[in-house]
Amino acid sequence: MKVIRLLFILTLLSSFSHAQSNKLKLNLDDTGKTYVKASLRMQLWARYFDTNPGTTINNEIANNVFDVSLRRVRMGISAQLTPKLYAYSLFGGNNLNSKTEKDFQFGMLDLYAEYEFAKEFSLGFGESGWEGLNRWNVRSSATLMSLDAPLFSLLTVNKNDDVARSLGIWAKGQVHKFDYILSLKNPSQFGVTATEGKVDYAINKPRKRISGYVKYEFLDNESNKSAYSGGAGTYMGTKNILNLGAGFMNQPKMTSQLVNGVEKYYNFKNWAVDVFYDAPLNKEKGTAITTYLGYNHNDFGPNYVRNVGANDITSGGTSFNGSGNDFPMMGTGNTTFFQLGYVLARGKKSYQLQPNIAIQYSDFDALDDKMIVYDLGVNCFFKGHDNKLTLSYQNRPVFQNINNQLKVDERKGMAVLQYQITIN
Numbered sequence: 001m002k003v004i005r006l007l008f009i010l011t012l013l014s015s016f017s018h019a020q021s022n023k024l025k026l027n028l029d030d031t032g033k034t035y036v037k038a039s040l041r042m043q044l045w046a047r048y049f050d051t052n053p054g055t056t057i058n059n060e061i062a063n064n065v066f067d068v069s070l071r072r073v074r075m076g077i078s079a080q081l082t083p084k085l086y087a088y089s090l091f092g093g094n095n096l097n098s099k100t101e102k103d104f105q106f107g108m109l110d111l112y113a114e115y116e117f118a119k120e121f122s123l124g125f126g127e128s129g130w131e132g133l134n135r136w137n138v139r140s141s142a143t144l145m146s147l148d149a150p151l152f153s154l155l156t157v158n159k160n161d162d163v164a165r166s167l168g169i170w171a172k173g174q175v176h177k178f179d180y181i182l183s184l185k186n187p188s189q190f191g192v193t194a195t196e197g198k199v200d201y202a203i204n205k206p207r208k209r210i211s212g213y214v215k216y217e218f219l220d221n222e223s224n225k226s227a228y229s230g231g232a233g234t235y236m237g238t239k240n241i242l243n244l245g246a247g248f249m250n251q252p253k254m255t256s257q258l259v260n261g262v263e264k265y266y267n268f269k270n271w272a273v274d275v276f277y278d279a280p281l282n283k284e285k286g287t288a289i290t291t292y293l294g295y296n297h298n299d300f301g302p303n304y305v306r307n308v309g310a311n312d313i314t315s316g317g318t319s320f321n322g323s324g325n326d327f328p329m330m331g332t333g334n335t336t337f338f339q340l341g342y343v344l345a346r347g348k349k350s351y352q353l354q355p356n357i358a359i360q361y362s363d364f365d366a367l368d369d370k371m372i373v374y375d376l377g378v379n380c381f382f383k384g385h386d387n388k389l390t391l392s393y394q395n396r397p398v399f400q401n402i403n404n405q406l407k408v409d410e411r412k413g414m415a416v417l418q419y420q421i422t423i424n
Helices: 002-015
Strands: 025-027 035-050 055-057 064-080 085-096 107-118 121-128 166-175 178-186 209-217 241-259 262-282 287-299 305-308 327-331 333-343 352-364 371-381 387-402 405-423
Touching (some): 327 387
Antiparallel strands (some): 025 035, 035 064, 035 405, 287 333, 305 327, 333 352, 352 371, 387 405
């Protein structure tokens, strides 16, 4: 019923639109410089994957899974209330599947306001995804090149944040070719009881998390209007982008463990550097290239590692990975992430294809083998990102404790067909 009500609101908003054919936009003045705008988006998944050893569904062994799910649903409402004052809200939910269907949560994700003193300096506060470290911390899931975001970059997702969002205050701006974000966030109150020899989130007064990211834009500038307007996964050659970026993220005493019965706390310390390139190759044919390379150093405390599987519906599991499609996604150590995509010539077709590849290469302190995940995919753009079909295959390692060493025992695969549609 919540989704139906939201669709009704969008329909009403679109009926009041003027001078903006087929757009969910209502101008507040004759110039269009102040406005209220809405958008609606969903990502549908049909997938098949081989599960990790010992995986169960309702206590029954499940060696593989085929399912249909709603990966994301989003409704955004933004308002340029005055030439200087901007407000943004985003509602939605993730992972409506056979496990969550009856209690699926559709709620507020972002709600904040920003005041732009000048192009070089804006100040905002509220609940948002504005945060530093690397390109993927301020990015839109609507414009991804690979099937999904590189989730390893959402380091504390759904632990001491809310779907990678937190309450806080931030400053951002563009100074010539430099684009920056500096954020101070309130992590959520979350933790687990400290145990001997295992680092996890501490039960204490959460310290403030500070983060920042600056990039130098050699060619075209990207938008920094909202946390999701820039940071595209691919522009499909509609822009000419070459960015070099660097960032950090720190939070004191975020994790802890017992050492000889005494609780010891660890600071959360991270830094990253990356480069992003997106450019047309032949404008007449519509060909374009997109590539990204980033290096991340993450420190949660000694030997911390966390297994995560996107949109997982399973339980159980007898391997180190856990159940379903989980794998060691983030932890203390170093991660290199690479993406490459190529938009094929348009020709006389009404669509365009973009084959792409993504590789996560992680050297986690807790693991004795490298953690390497491959994603191979192809996007079929009917109307850019607003109407696209994606076919993707992911290959992940399964770690087992072999002679007291955490090593790769086998590899498993997952194939996903995704359809994304956006109304804006």
